[in-house]
Structures are given as C-alpha cells and as structure tokens.
Amino acid sequence: MRKYALRRLLLFVPTLLGASLLIFVLLRLVPGDIAEILVYQTGTESSAIQQKQIQQLRQELGLDRSSCSTSTGCGMPSGETSATPTPSADQ
Numbered sequence: 001m002r003k004y005a006l007r008r009l010l011l012f013v014p015t016l017l018g019a020s021l022l023i024f025v026l027l028r029l030v031p032g033d034i035a036e037i038l039v040y041q042t043g044t045e046s047s048a049i050q051q052k053q054i055q056q057l058r059q060e061l062g063l064d065r066s067s068c069s070t071s072t073g074c075g076m077p078s079g080e081t082s083a084t085p086t087p088s089a090d091q
Contacts, residue, residue, distance in 0.1 A: 035063060 035057040039050050058064045 033058075033063075035061065 033054075035054045038057060039053045055064075
C-alpha cells in the first residue's frame with residue numbers, strides 16, 4: 001500500500017507540471033482579446049466608453065504588461081529587482 005501511495009505521489013508532480021503547461025499554452029493560443037470579449041458582450045454602450053472599459057479591464061487583469069516585465073525582471077517577484085544596476089539620469 002505504501003509503495004502504491006508513493007508511486008502516485010511521485011507521478012503527481014509531472015502530471016501537475018504537464019497540466020499547467022498545457023493550460024498556459026492553450027490560453028496563449030486562443031484568438032482574440034479577453035478584455036474585448038468581456039466588454040463587447042453587452043453591446044449597448046458607445047464606442048468611446050467601450051474603449052475606456054477595455055483599457056481599464058486590461059490594466060486590472062495585467063494584460064497591459066508583458067509576461068516578462070522589464071521593471072521586475074523575468075520570473076522575479078515585483079518587490080525584487082535584477083542584479084544589473086540601471087543608470088540614473090543624474091550621473
């Protein structure tokens with residue numbers, strides 16, 4: 001029984017990583033902009049208001065930033081910065 005449970009736990013890790021990768025790739029392949037889809041579902045407001053809502057929704061969902069932000073560095077939490085110093089304007 002322990003051998004079975006250990007084997008299942010060890011198989012859980014690659015399964016979880018594979019599922020995460022698959023979901024990430026599928027979400028990137030879906031055509032269209034999720035912000036536009038969400039705003040245009042109503043279809044009753046003027047074009048200017050819809051564009052403002054789309055921009056606001058993109059900002060709220062983080063769609064206006066790249067997945068590898070230049071201010072935080074790739075894969076770093078937002079509180080950390082890269083080890084490479086950036087030149088300041090006063091130097």
